[in-house]
Amino acid sequence: MNDCRRFEELIEKLMVDEIVNGDLTLLREHCTSCKECNSLLELHGGLQDLGQALPEPSTSELAEIRQRVLAQTARSPRQQSVQSSGFITDLGALFRNHPSAAILAAAAMIVFAIFMTNRPPVEPHFDDELLQAINSQAERMTGLDDYWDAPFVFTNVTVRQQDNGRFALSFDANRHFDLSTSQDSPLAREVLMHAIMEPTSMGSRFQAMAMAPQIMDPRLREALIFTMHQDPSLAVRLNSLTVLSSFPDDEIIQEALLQTLKQDKEVQMRLLAMEHLTDRQVAFETLQQAVTDGGFDADAALLQRTTEKNLEF
Amino acid sequence: MRLTDQDLIDEIRTGSQAAFEHLLRRYERLVYRIGFSYARQTEGASDIAQNVFLKVHRKLDTFHGRSSFSSWLSQIARNESSNWLRCQKRHTGHEELQPHNTPVQLPEQESVVLLGEKRARLLNEIQKLDERQSQAVILRYFERMPLREIASVLNCNENLVKSILFRSLKKLRKQLPEQERWDHE
Ligand SMILES: [Zn+2]
Secondary structure, eight states: OTTHHHHHHHHHHHHTTOOOHHHHHHHHHHHHHOHHHHHHHHHHHHHHHHHHHSOOOOHHHHHHHHHHHHHHHHHSOOOOOOOOOOHHHHHHHHHHHOHHHHHHHHHHHHHHHHHHHHSOOOSSOOOOHHHHHHHHHHHHOOSHHHHHHOSSOOEEEEEEEOTTSOEEEEEEESEEEEEEEOTTSHHHHHHHHHHHTOSSOHHHHHHHHHHGGGGOOHHHHHHHHHHHHHOSOHHHHHHHHHHHHTOTTOHHHHHHHHHHHHHOSOHHHHHHHHHHHHHTTOOHHHHHHHHHHHTOTTHHHHHHHHHHHHHHO | OOOOHHHHHHHHHTTOHHHHHHHHHHHHHHHHHHHHHHHOSHHHHHHHHHHHHHHHHHHGGGOOSSSOHHHHHHHHHHHHHHHHHHHHHHHHTHHHHSOTTOOOOTTHHHHHHHHOHHHHHHHHHHHHSOHHHHHHHIIIIISOOOHHHHHHHHTSOHHHHHHHHHHHHHHHHHHSOGGGSOOOO
16 A cells, blocks of 8 residues: 555656656556556556547648638737836836935835734735735635645645744745744645645654644644555654544544554554554444454454453553 | 747748748647647637637737747647637536536537547546646646646746646546546547
């Protein structure tokens, strides 16, 4: 299951012609036994095929288009460009020629800033257009599905706790951002969610998971569950399981723990899930069923021991 | 000697209709293909191509050569294609009737005939990706643009383009029912 991340990276490379031959062979081999990766590989082939199959216009079609265009352009001569280069550059020229104008403008901006800060605090206030777009996207986000569909791709993500109870967000989304926001801003949740799933840095994932409980919400829960189930690193999966276990009454988390018990290939994960589930007083039959479904031979004995241990207290 | 795009543009700026025709011939296929990938029908693709070249002719003075002419042209073609789609939706009332993200069914018929059902279906699903994703897919697979150029069109770095493409692939897989996933026709 967790190997797939590596092969997904190869597929990503394949999509942009960056894969080397040896890797391609490895990928093809993997795909003979992995349905998930194979479906991606086939879809890539499908897109290539579609690109080649798109109809070429016939010569007569093209001639017709050309005729219509040329007829119209012959009738209407081209617009001449207006030489003015726009307000901003005009301002630049003004400031160069009259430095005092720049000082006046700066003063006006300070007044404006004071005016802005006197308004009721709408936090976070982002003056950056891209950041605004990302923030309003974050306000609309509801779940992991949105994460896959997000128009902004976050890379290089870290979230750090600040002394003043705020979060320091640091991420690339088309370009790099460094800023401080209140903990419960949508953007903080958004970036934290990406940090939990940040593929390139395990450190970032750990850090983010430690902060998630403070502002836990359904999306962060989903991200943590995704990490618990899918992260290639056992240490990260264990950590995320521990974080999730600190919410004892959450049924979705309970369901996710059962899933881990059923399918995680590492016995440490299954054991830990088992312990937390027995702590939660989950019915023995339910656990037994999960263990049977999982088909890991030693688990039945483990379950016996865990429940006995639990009964002693 | 082959005239560069810039040579032709300089000529057109002095009023040469012949140079414009030359430029038209050079790029008409590209523009048509972009148009088709959005409109999914030949008549739409022709309309789009015609509008694009009229616009290029009118707006040539606003082309400053900061990007290559072909990427400037492609951008116009994509904008024009999106406009065309929007107009279609409005005329057929599809926009009101269908929830967001539901594709217009209208132009699909012809693409089915031209491409076969599976390809038409895939093309249809590409339209449902968000704009940036579908753009990346179209640039990469239909216009066969190298990574570097896609990055400059989408105004982001190459790593991002890769992520966008990969995510699009995953999303397409999710959109397509399993039995309709690709087996080559
Ligand atoms: Zn796989």
